[in-house]
Amino acid sequence: xxxxxxxxxxxxxxxxxxxxxxxxxxxxxxxxxxxxxxxxxxxxxxxxxxxxxxxxxxxxxxxxxxxxxxxxxxxxxxxxxxxxxxxxxxxxxxxxxxxxxxxxxxxxxxxxxxxxxxxxxxxxxxxxxxxxxxxxxxxxxxxxxxxxxxxxxxxxxxxxxxxxxxxxxxxxxxxxxxxxxxxxxxxxxxxxxxxxxxxxxxxxxxxxxxxxxxxxxxxxxxxxxxxxxxxxxxxxxxxxxxxxxxxxxxxxxxxxxxxxxxxxxxxxxxxxxxxxxxxxxxxxxxxxxxxxxxxxxxxxxxxxxxxxxxxxxxxxxxxxxxxxxxxxxxxxxxxxxxxxxxxxxxxxxxxxxxxxxxxxxxxxxxxxxxxxxxxxxxxxxxxxxxxxxxxxxxxxxxxxxxxxx
Amino acid sequence: xxxxxxxxxxxxxxxxxxxxxxxxxxxxxxxxxxxxxxxxxxxxxxxxxxxxxxxxxxxxxxxxxxxxxxxxxxxxxxxxxxxxxxxxxxxxxxxxxxxxxxxxxxxxxxxxxxxxxxxxxxxxxxxxxxxxxxxxxxxxxxxxxxxxxxxxxxxxxxxxxxxxxxxxxxxxxxxxxxxxxxxxxxxxxxxxxxxxxxxxxxxxxxxxxxxxxxxxxxxxxxxxxxxxxxxxxxxxxxxxxxxxxxxxxxxxxxxxxxxxxxxxxxxxxxxxxxxxxxxxxxxxxxxxxxxxxxxxxxxxxxxxxxxxxxxxxxxxxxxxxxxxxxxxxxxxxxxxxxxxxxxxxxxxxxxxxxxxxxxxxxxxxxxxxxxxxxxxxxxxxxxxxxxxxxxxxxxxxxxxxxxxx
Numbered sequence: 001x002x003x004x005x006x007x008x009x010x011x012x013x014x015x016x017x018x019x020x021x022x023x024x025x026x027x028x029x030x031x032x033x034x035x036x037x038x039x040x041x042x043x044x045x046x047x048x049x050x051x052x053x054x055x056x057x058x059x060x061x062x063x064x065x066x067x068x069x070x071x072x073x074x075x076x077x078x079x080x081x082x083x084x085x086x087x088x089x090x091x092x093x094x095x096x097x098x099x100x101x102x103x104x105x106x107x108x109x110x111x112x113x114x115x116x117x118x119x120x121x122x123x124x125x126x127x128x129x130x131x132x133x134x135x136x137x138x139x140x141x142x143x144x145x146x147x148x149x150x151x152x153x154x155x156x157x158x159x160x161x162x163x164x165x166x167x168x169x170x171x172x173x174x175x176x177x178x179x180x181x182x183x184x185x186x187x188x189x190x191x192x193x194x195x196x197x198x199x200x201x202x203x204x205x206x207x208x209x210x211x212x213x214x215x216x217x218x219x220x221x222x223x224x225x226x227x228x229x230x231x232x233x234x235x236x237x238x239x240x241x242x243x244x245x246x247x248x249x250x251x252x253x254x255x256x257x258x259x260x261x262x263x264x265x266x267x268x269x270x271x272x273x274x275x276x277x278x279x280x281x282x283x284x285x286x287x288x289x290x291x292x293x294x295x296x297x298x299x300x301x302x303x304x305x306x307x308x309x310x311x312x313x314x315x316x317x318x319x320x321x322x323x324x325x326x327x328x329x330x331x332x333x334x335x336x337x338x339x340x341x342x343x344x345x346x347x348x349x350x351x352x353x354x355x356x357x358x359x360x361x362x363x364x365x366x367x368x369x370x371x372x373x374x375x376x377x378x379x380x381x382x383x384x385x386x387x388x389x390x391x392x393x394x395x396x397x398x399x400x401x402x403x404x405x
Numbered sequence: 406x407x408x409x410x411x412x413x414x415x416x417x418x419x420x421x422x423x424x425x426x427x428x429x430x431x432x433x434x435x436x437x438x439x440x441x442x443x444x445x446x447x448x449x450x451x452x453x454x455x456x457x458x459x460x461x462x463x464x465x466x467x468x469x470x471x472x473x474x475x476x477x478x479x480x481x482x483x484x485x486x487x488x489x490x491x492x493x494x495x496x497x498x499x500x501x502x503x504x505x506x507x508x509x510x511x512x513x514x515x516x517x518x519x520x521x522x523x524x525x526x527x528x529x530x531x532x533x534x535x536x537x538x539x540x541x542x543x544x545x546x547x548x549x550x551x552x553x554x555x556x557x558x559x560x561x562x563x564x565x566x567x568x569x570x571x572x573x574x575x576x577x578x579x580x581x582x583x584x585x586x587x588x589x590x591x592x593x594x595x596x597x598x599x600x601x602x603x604x605x606x607x608x609x610x611x612x613x614x615x616x617x618x619x620x621x622x623x624x625x626x627x628x629x630x631x632x633x634x635x636x637x638x639x640x641x642x643x644x645x646x647x648x649x650x651x652x653x654x655x656x657x658x659x660x661x662x663x664x665x666x667x668x669x670x671x672x673x674x675x676x677x678x679x680x681x682x683x684x685x686x687x688x689x690x691x692x693x694x695x696x697x698x699x700x701x702x703x704x705x706x707x708x709x710x711x712x713x714x715x716x717x718x719x720x721x722x723x724x725x726x727x728x729x730x731x732x733x734x735x736x737x738x739x740x741x742x743x744x745x746x747x748x749x750x751x752x753x754x755x756x757x758x759x760x761x762x763x764x765x766x767x768x769x770x771x772x773x774x775x776x777x778x779x780x781x782x783x784x785x786x787x788x789x790x791x792x793x794x795x796x797x798x799x800x801x802x803x804x805x806x807x808x809x810x
Contacts, residue, residue, distance in 0.1 A: 057462035057485065077750055078490055078508055080462065083483025089557075103483055106511055109752070110788050150750030152494075158807065161800055166788050172796035173746040173787070177810075183803040195807040341578040345482055345555030347514070382578065383515050383571050384788055391577035395566055398588040402563065402600040405582075 006043040007067045010034040010210050013313055021067070024127050025210055026203045033207035033310055035250065036067050036214050044258045049229050057081040059115055059218040065254060066218075067211050068122045075122040075151045077108035079115065082219075084226045084375065089343045094360050098373040100232075101340075101356075102223055105348060105381030109170060111302075112219060112244060112379045113143035119215030121147035124202060129153060133201035135188030137240065137301050138167030139380060144204060145176035156201055158188040164301055166384045184296055186306050206241040207309045216244045220251030223375060224261060231266040233372035236358055238351035238379055239270035239279055239325070240303035242314040248377075249317035266375075268323035270314055271358040273298030273330065278307060279314055283325035288312055299330045299388060300350035302379065324367065332357040337382065349385055352378030411448040412472045415439040415615050418718055426472070429532050430615055431608045438612035438715055440655065441472050441619050449663045454634050462486040464520055464623040470659060471623075472616050473527045480527040480556045482513035484520065487624075489631045489780065494748045499765050503778040505637075506745075506761075507628055510753060510786030514548045514575060516707075517624060517649060517784045522548035524620030529607060530556045538606035540564070540593030542645065542706050543572030544785060549609060550581035561606055563593040569706055571789045589701055591711050611646040612714045621649045625656030628780060629666060636671040638777035641763055643756035643784055644675035644684055644730070645708035647719040653782075654722035671780075673728035675719055676763040678703030678735065683712060684719055688730035693717055704735045704793060705755035707784065729772065737762040742787065754790055757783030 010019040014032030019025055027033055043064050055061040059079045060071075068074055084102045091099035104112035121144065124132060133156035134144060141157035148155040155176040159167070160183060171178045181188045189205060196203050203209055224231060231252060237245040245268060255261040270279050276296035282289060292307040308314065318325055328336075330350075337353035340346050348356075355376040362368040396402070415424040419437030424430055432438055448469050460466040464484045465476075473479055489507045496504035509517035526549065529537060538561035539549060546562035553560040560581040564572070565588060576583045586593045594610060601608050608614055629636060636657060642650045650673060660666040675684050681701035687694060697712040713719065723730055733741075735755075742758035745751050753761075760781040767773040801807070 054459075058488075076488075076490070078488025078511060080485040080488065080511060083463075083481075083485065085481070085483055103513075106483060106485060106513065108508075108511065110515075110786065146746075146750040146752065148750070149747055156807070158801075166791045168798065169791035169794040169796055170752055170788065172798065173743055173752050173794060174750055175747040178796070178798040179807060180798050180800040181803060181805075182800060187803045191801070191805065191807055199807070199809055338578055341551075342554055342580040345551040345553070345579055347551065347575055347578050381515065381788075383575065383786075386571045386574035389574040389578060391574055391583070393573060393577065393583040393585050395585045395587060396563075396596070398586060398592045400586075400596065402561070402584060402596055402604070404604055 002046050004063050004071060005067055005069050006038040006064050008037050008039045011037045024129060024202055026208050034210040036210055038065060038254065040254060040257045049260050052225070059118065059215070062218055062221045065221065066119055067214050068119065068126060073122055073126040075125060075147055076118060077114065077146060077150060079107055079118050081222050082106050084223060087344050090340055093343065095363050095370050096359060096368060096374055097371050099359065101346065101376045101378050102219065103346065104219065104377065104379050109143045109146050110381040110384050111139040111143065112216065113140040115215035115218055116140065116212035116243065117143035117147040117215070120204060120209060120212040121151050121153060123211040125151045125153060129202045131201045132204040133192050133196050134204040135185050135192045137185050137304060138163040139302055142167035142170035145171040145174040148176065149174040156195060158192050160184055160188060164385055165387060184304065184306060206243055213243050213247045213250065216247030217251040219244060219377065220248035224251070224255060229261050231261065231264060232375045234267045234269060234368060234374045235377065236269045236271055236355040236374065237377045238300065238303050238354050239272055239314060240305035241308045242270065242279065242310050244377065244379065245270055245317055246310055246313045265321040268317050268321045269358065270318055270325040271355045272325065272327045273300045273303055273333065273354060274327040275330065276304045276306060277327040279311065280325040280327045282311065282315060283318060288315060300333055300354050302349070302351045303354065326358050326362065328354050328357040328361065336360065347382035348378040349380035349382055350388065351380065352376065407451050409468050409476060410472060410474050411443040411469050413442050413444045416442045429534060429607055431613050439615040441615055443470060443659065445659060445662045454665050464523065464620065467623055467626045470626065471524055472619050473524065473531060478527050478531040480530060480552055481523060482519065482551060482555060484512055484523050486627050487511050489628060492749050495745055498748065500768050500775050501764060501773060501779055502776050504764065506751065506781045506783050507624065508751065509624065509782065509784050514551050515786040515789050516544040516548065517621065518545040518548035520620035520623055521545065521617035521648065522552040522620070525609060525614060525617040526552035526556050526558060528616040530558060534558060534607045536606045537609040538597050538601050539609040540590050540597045542590050542709060543568040544707055547572035547575035550576040550579035553581065554579040561600060563597050565589055565593060569790055570792060589709065589711060611648055618648050618652045618655065621652030622656040624649060624782065625653035629656070629660060634666050636666065636669060637780045639672045639674060639773065639779045640782065641674045641676055641760040641779065642782045643705065643708050643759050644677055644719060645710040646713045647675065647684065647715050649782065649784065650675055650722055651715055651718045670726040673722050673726045674763065675723055675730040676760045677730065677732045678705045678708055678738065678759060679732040680735065681709045681711060682732040684716065685730040685732045687716065687720060688723060693720060705738055705759050707754065707756045708759065731763050731767065733759050733762040733766065741765065752787035753783040754785035754787055755793065756785065757781065
């Protein structure tokens with residue numbers, strides 16, 4: 001009988017050392033993230049893409065490439081396959097004939113963070129974890145708090161005081177232990193590290209547990225399957241911690257090793273905000289890792305990460321796919337958000353809108369060609385950020401006439 | 406070749422008169438809503454439930470039972486089939502062994518209103534409509550504004566000044582003409598009626614155009630298919646305008662006429678807030694229609710409808726299925742919302758939470774049996790209503806220790 005999961009072991013992303021996958025792990029002794037490795041040879045023999053077609057339209061359709069060892073271990077809030085939508089009018093206006101958007105705002109809790117939380121929490125519970133802790137810019141905390149509640153796992157969440165308000169409410173109502181810190185996500189991370197060391201929480205910080213990225217990887221698997229097991233020419237991704245980008249790249253390599261896809265890679269583009277662009281700075285200088293960004297500031301709060309732990313993996317994904325890293329300004333982000341909503345009806349989060357703005361700039365510079373297939377990853381719903389808008393609709397008294405245009 | 410849609414004509418829900426489906430229609434001359442009628446005999450001959458299994462997991466999988474005449478006419482923002490999730494812990498605590506929730510918060514714009522807008526806007530565009538107008542408590546306006554933008558249809562939206570803030574932002578960013586009124590949705594409706602008469606908008610008000618309900622109907626189709634073309638014992642639905650309930654009931658009857666389902670009906674329950682319960686009042690007094698509720702007041706804003714146009718259709722659905730209508734208080738609603746989030750990780754809207762509260766009360770009264778299959782319809786995401794929460798997480802300075810529990 002085929003296995004539900006073909007997880008084999010964990011491998012250090014820097015030193016390559018092997019680690020047991022059957023127990024709770026964090027990072028390697030060398031400090032780098034651990035990546036899940038699967039028995040792809042065995043899987044290739046028993047499973048072909050066509051075998052997936054009849055399965056339910058959820059991320060669990062890729063269960064062989066996920067770490068959860070049985071269906072009984074799945075903690076779900078209903079993670080449907082997210083749509084990849086053509087943007088014909090905006091694309092025409094921008095000079096990109098084949099522009100699409102994968103809308104992750106339709107996942108539980110309203111962001112792509114649900115993927116990492118669904119898989120990470122399921123695996124944590126399977127391994128016997130009862131308490132987890134993590135720093136967050138908001139949305140990851142909201143997702144882990146929700147899936148944690150569903151799984152009966154206690155969550156300690158620390159987020160910056162100036163983080164968006166909605167994820168606060170999500171954490172609170174799910175019953176998480178929630179603290180705010182007068183600082184950025186790096187400061188929250190240091191405090192969480194101390195709590196982990198002294199209070200017995202499992203570390204669920206970005207890339208400090210090995211399975212969140214496996215959930216994020218399914219963004220890539222879904223996209224490739226939606227295109228008929230084919231990669232688009234270019235993928236634009238808003239990079240904070242960068243796990244989604246690393247995950248999509250990992251999905252690509254696994255599909256190629258499985259023989260499910262050709263060796264052709266999409267160009268991977270990391271999009272950042274000009275007020276917090278450590279990856280762009282490292283990319284432009286040819287550095288192998290990032291310097292911490294001194295005073296991070298952007299309305300795209302989810303990508304306000306001054307020093308991603310997986311920086312070298314992000315940079316490697318960009319380099320090995322002939323991609324690039326670009327920054328856009330907050331005014332460009334907010335303008336792209338409004339433009340997309342007005343032209344296509346999609347109200348997306350500022351992080352996703354950063355990628356729309358970047359696509360426009362990259363088309364302007366000639367880096368993107370008019371006829372190439374470009375996919376933008378929108379990581380969350382715009383409704384989570386409605387406080388960014390300052391609409392002032394006219395107020396009429398009862399019975400008043402609505403003015404003619 | 407099979408037709409994409411088996412729409413045949415429109416029928417008055419009160420006087421039974423027949424109306425042409427190929428032109429823009431509003432209500433019957435007698436004032437009652439028009440309902441879409443399909444050539445179910447012809448459809449039954451060419452389509453069986455098994456023929457649907459391989460189709461994409463979106464509401465358009467039921468296209469034969471929808472009014473849009475070709476796939477090219479579909480305006481989509483990615484309406485995935487929404488999950489029906491078991492609530493094992495909350496169910497156990499409430500004494501309902503088989504309690505589930507269909508989570509409509511995962512649709513575009515965050516509510517079930519996307520169903521009505523997707524189908525209503527698609528059909529409107531197909532019929533040549535370029536401008537629509539509607540009153541709304543918020544979420545329907547947000548959905549129609551979004552789909553309207555996607556379709557290139559101008560939207561005039563009027564909502565109460567005290568409506569939730571998020572849908573305002575959604576309407577504004579989608580480019581709708583948005584007005585607030587110092588009154589309730591009935592007041593907004595009167596002003597929209599005037600604008601329709603004088604400014605040439607098509608009427609998209611609840612049940613004043615015949616196709617929104619066809620979109621809502623797919624909630625029922627999805628649920629029945631998810632259960633293996635079978636109805637649960639009981640469905641609880643938060644009734645404002647009541648279109649979803651009427652739609653689910655219509656779906657049931659169509660599936661029965663098609664021979665896709667048995668003649669057994671689920672008991673349909675209309676849930677209202679005690680501060681605005683015209684349907685409950687009519688139900689309890691045995692009346693055939695509602696009296697306008699004098700001073701509507703509830704935190705569950707979406708069901709704050711003082712006099713639904715389709716009241717007699719709602720009451721008929723309750724009667725003909727041995728259902729009932731019940732009201733719950735705002736404190737019961739907010740408490741059910743928190744309880745569900747804490748026990749199952751689902752942060753739902755107050756309207757959906759009203760149904761959870763109602764299920765508890767109906768179990769307490771013995772109306773619901775411990776072992777019956779109960780499905781609650783959650784009509785939207787809790788994140789759209791985060792301002793209802795008053796969380797005050799502790800704020801720590803950078804570098805502070807997180808207190809031990």
